[in-house]
Amino acid sequence: MLTFVLKYEQLFSIKVGGMMTNKEKILAIAHRNNGVLLTSHVSAAHIPRAALIPLVDDGVIRPVQRGIYVTDEGYVDDFYLLQARFPKGIYSHETALYLHGFSDRAPILPIMTFRYGTSTTRMKGELQPVIVSKDLDRGKIEIERSGSKIIVYDIERSLVDLLKPRYNADFEQFIPAIKRYAASRDKDVNKLFRCARHFGVEIEMQKYIGGLL
Template identity: 30%
Template structure:
């Protein structure tokens, strides 16, 4: 198998995306990637990230690649969990306080929420994007807590609808929801919503 064939195989196995680190690990020389990129056989998305030109760009994967500590949250997480039908026009991510990402400048495309480092990874799970790549998203219970806590900064109808949907979801974990609500100091608010909506 030539190096070029190997790159094609790696791209296929990785659903159209390849990092230079993965290529190197598989024994592909950096020169091969450069050459393939120059003749248009692969696309370069960013430093060290390549894509099959026939592939649709996976914005979720790319965003997390560019903002390593970002976890999809709030309205974007609701979309991942099927708690809203609305495709996010602005990607929402939670990052640790003080973490700086160059994506902060792109205010039209992204909305960032800050949280203390010790609370940042609570409820973090891996999920697949619509393109089949793995990204980090908060679980349903953490997402509901986040949305209720910041509901004045979000679309209120969307949040209410999502909470209603969550209540009807088989396997909704109320004890976990209340445990998170306690950690984030919104237990009364969550209880109130649960009473009104159940």
């Protein structure tokens, strides 16, 4: 097995009989992703998925969920696993507050936002879907958890989403979160109000944060 000390680019510079073997390519991909391997990664590299079988049999990688494997060095965050299953979703609302450190309450049923038309049949019991017809990508960012990257709305979009009239927000989480935001050195109030204005909740936002600034 190639050592995981080497970087991905270095691994691909190594030649075995003029070319890397599929095993080496797979391990290089896993290393680049902090020991996590998706079958979609393998397919994108034009490697037959059958090449995974001997690696599993030898204990080099182990399946943790359909289509997801880890090496001994790998650790898979639960939020990463869920998003790997539902890659079109974006963590939002109270779940986004938690992921950004603005809520101490870990979600029992994570909340993800999807584009209108997305089938939610397979999501029952796995997550709470929120469907939007537009502005899905506004405020979408990528954050890292335990070496894996997940997609979540930024804190401004997350706070604004909680004030939308069609969403029954948990204000026991929203109020402490807006207070933390107001006290944060990283707050961007102009960005917050631009987002609130865009979604028609600027007056509501002013009610909650106005006295805190």
